[in-house]
Amino acid sequence: MALLLRPRSVALYGASDKSAWSRGIVNATRTLGYDGPMFAINRSASPAHGLPGFRSATQIGAPVDTACVLAPAASVPQVFDDMAQAGIRTAVVLSSGFSETGPEGAAAQQRLLEQARRHGITFMGPNSMGVAHIAARSGLCAFTVPEPVLPGGLACVSQSGSMCVALADYALQQGVGLSFMAAMGNEAMVDLCDVVEHLMDDPATRAIGVCAATVRNPARFVAVARRALAVRKPIVVLKLGRGARSAAIAPAHTGALTGDDAVFDAVCRHHGVLRADSLEDLVGTAALLAHTGPIGPGGIAYVSPSGGACSVFAEAAERAGLPMPALAPATLERLRSVLPDDARTDNPFDTTGAVINDPTLLTHCLQAIADDPGVALTVCGYTIGSKDKRSGTRLPLMQAAGAALAPLGPRALLASHALRPSTPLLREAQQAVGIPFVTGGIAHLARSLAKAIDWSARLAAPPLADAGPAGPAGPACERPVGERAVLRHLQRHGVPVVPTLLAATAVQAQDAARQFRSPVALKVSAPDVAHKTEAGGVRLDVRGDTDVSRAFGDIVRSVHTRRPEALIEGVAVSPMRRGGVELRVSVTRDAAWGPLLAVGLGGIWSEVLTDVQMRPLPLRGEEIAAMLRALRGFGLLAGARGQEPADLHGLVRAIESIGDAALALHPAAAVLQVNALRVAGRQIEALNGLVTWPSDGA
Structure with missing residues (x-):
């Protein structure tokens, strides 16, 4: 290479x-x-x-x-x-x-x-x-190298040649220096992962931006992503073909095939690969991380002489989920010692127009806020002029900002209020006053900062669990068929399951219902009837011997009529459960990426709002807990709307056990589903279970 x-x-x-x-x-x-x-x-x-x-x-x-x-x-x-x-x-x-x-x-x-x-x-x-190794001053490329050549820490690797050129042009426009560029083409031999892995050891490259229509070797992609975490080098991916229409277009360009974007997103989140929504987002996020590297614990402070810019940043930070810590008492005391008595001391921090008359006030404010123990990164919101006459009038404030930001290095940056081109004059002024990094666009910056903090937190988290090799098919690989067998399989692997008794006759169903001393649910037990409701094999909230007997007979007759070929083992009787929150938990074995765990709240949350979190297995408990907290409906588990707060530790343990049960299945299993994992405080139970096998039409 x-x-x-x-x-x-x-x-x-x-x-x-x-x-x-x-x-x-x-x-x-x-x-x-x-x-x-x-x-x-x-x-x-x-x-x-x-x-x-x-x-x-x-x-x-x-x-x-x-x-x-x-x-x-x-x-x-x-x-x-x-x-x-x-x-x-x-x-x-x-x-x-x-x-x-x-x-x-x-x-x-x-x-x-x-x-x-x-x-x-x-x-x-x-x-x-072709390829251009800017840091090494070498390469073979058919695309035009943007001039002037700005060496820097961002490498761009693209399967599309035109997108590679667009990335490089936009980087130059924004004053972002590049270390490397490659337009991969068809990837018959050397592929994107080969080049990205090589860049792991390139000292000139501090962040890697990737534009890809597909990942041809998923296992290799995961290995490279894990290595990138180990060497603390961020990867930001813009994936072509995310939607149905763009997915249909992508193959015509490079002969590549796009994959399921939700699965790819889950893999990226799990392995610390950041997703970009646009070319601008890719360059902005990767360039930011090339400057900051891992961001330490704490949040972001935004300092500007513009109250309007402070308001816009506060709103953008809230939308992006960006942590904006309150300033410490010692910091406030330092600020009050140099500012007028009526100055606000919020974060974002408005220095007011006082800095126009005395630019040193900006230096003092930036230094005080950067020293705050809760602040990991300080952003100075100020627009450097791009013309001689504007730069001349703003030079004192630029010098004041540079005096504070230069010693902070990667812990500080200057951000224009809007995206604007970087001119030679602007870059010269930036270097002259020592400002370490300039970016622009408040909303763009807030989103990029949120991603940078997510990546930094991933670095600080415990190492990922190793995925053990899939064992060969054999006696140890279980093949449960039918809900009753699936529930037993789940229970053996530590999943709490609703009590169930199997009745072969109406009298046995009555006896079972009496044992539960509550209204019951009756469901047909037939291994080859996966969808019981459609076959008429479910009756809910049944009370008393007469109704239980009638429900038993109705179920048997209905299933015989609609599915005459089905072998009926009997009718499963279990206590009705009311209240609580139901989750849907499933494990799908993806042909490219392996087993993936999906968790979402039941009903409208997952069906209409697509409020689902997905990650590759195996997972640790803290990773499952993070998935639950990322659900938009997590408030229901936390006790919103009068719900009893869920036992989060017990819920995580149950979901982890569902993952273990899925990994213990024969490799031919396509999906393990628990469509109703009921949570009511400390009571957590799987109310059903299904394994889909290839013969089931999966």
């Missing part, structure tokens, strides 16, 4: 003075400052763009690290043969006409991959637009 991403010498296959592609590559390498030897390889051995020309790389007479392949798709196999003879073992293949074009192109790409493996060649592409 090092030779591919930082080559010391390069052969350009298909280069000619008539080719706009090869001209663009040569210009880009020169813009980056690359000064290594480059050679043009073409059929006529003609020089190109000032590079010496050869018919074959074997004629160069010097070692070559990497090839850049611009030849037509049909000629790429011959290029790989020539590379092998010349000892070139890495390549960036820009040539298109492979899997992105359909089945024939996919077959050609597979043959190219097999050929590369035989020759020991590692390549990026095909259909790639």
Whole structure:
């Protein structure tokens, strides 16, 4: 990977003075400052763009690290043969006409991959637009490198070439320096995870922004995400194809297939990968983290001479869930010593217009607030002018801000009230006064800060539970069929289950109901009837011998009529439960990502409001507790609307046991569902259970 991403010498296959592609590559390498030897390889051995020309790389007479392949798709196999003879073992293949074009192109790409493996060649592409290692001043890319080149700590890796260019252009516009750019293309061999993992060890890269339509190797993605947490390097992902319409468009571009976004979101949350909603969000969040690194315990303080900006930030922070701590008494005393008596001392903190007459007041306020023990990061809300005349009038305040922010380094930044382009003059002024980082857009910043704090909290949490390897199918892997067997399976794994008695006759049903001394629920027990209500196999709130006997007979007759092939074991009798809150808990075995636990409140909460939290298994108790607190309806569990507060510890333990029960199932199980996990204070019970097997049509 090092030779591919930082080559010391390069052969350009298909280069000619008539080719706009090869001209663009040569210009880009020169813009980056690359000064290594480059050679043009073409059929006529003609020089190109000032590079010496050869018919074959074997004629160069010097070692070559990497090839850049611009030849037509049909000629790429011959290029790989020539590379092998010349000892070139890495390549960036820009040539298109492979899997992105359909089945024939996919077959050609597979043959190219097999050929590369035989020759020991590692390549990026095909259909790639190349790579630019800005920090190393090298690369092979067909996209235009934005000028001026601003070195920095943000790396951008994209499966889409045009999105890679857009990310780089927007970063330059915002004054965000880049360390690395890559447009992956079809990822026949080297994929996004390979490049991101390589960047884990790149000292110039402090944050990684990813634009992806798909993850081709989910297990590898998880491994890279876990390593990123270990080395404390944030990954921010903008996923193409989140909705149904965009998912249909994405494959036409790179030959990629999108996956279920809810599942991907759950995986990202679990493994500390941040999601971006837009290109601007990706650059803003990743650039912020490249500056701050992990944010320490505490919250955000916002300081501005604009009361309006303070109000807007307060609202944006509340919407984003951003912690804004009250200032400590010692901090307030320091502020009151330098400000007028009528000055407010809230957070966000309005310094008032007094700082216009005495800019040193801004320095004192920023220093006092940054020293507050509850403040992890200090934001100075102020718009630096972008023209000479405006910068000149605002220079004293800029200098005052710089005097306070510069010593704080990653613990402080300056934020314009709105998104605005970064000009050379602005960057020069920023550097002159020592302001460490400038960003803009109050709402954008609040969302990015909330994500940065979430990521930082993930770093501080205990390490993730290791997912043990899936065992082979065998006697130890259980295959319960039917609700009665599923409830027994859940109970064996520690899940509290509602008491149930099986009745083979109406008289037995009456005896069972008397034992419970309460109204009862009757449900048919038939392993091959998964949906009992549709088969007429459920009766609720049944009282007295006569009604129990009638309900028993109605259930048996109804199921025989609607499902004549069903084998009826009997009728299950259990006590009716009233009150409390019902949760839906399920474990789905995703073909790509493995078992995923989903938790949501029952009824309208999960069906209409999609108030569901999902994470990959296995999970620790504290992770399940965090899932419950993230539900919009968590207040019902906490005692809202007169509900008895739930025993959260017991509920977490029950959900954890459901996960254990799912992992103990035979790998063929598609879904384990508990559609009613009833919680009433300390009483927690699974009222039902279902396992869906492939033969059930799942």
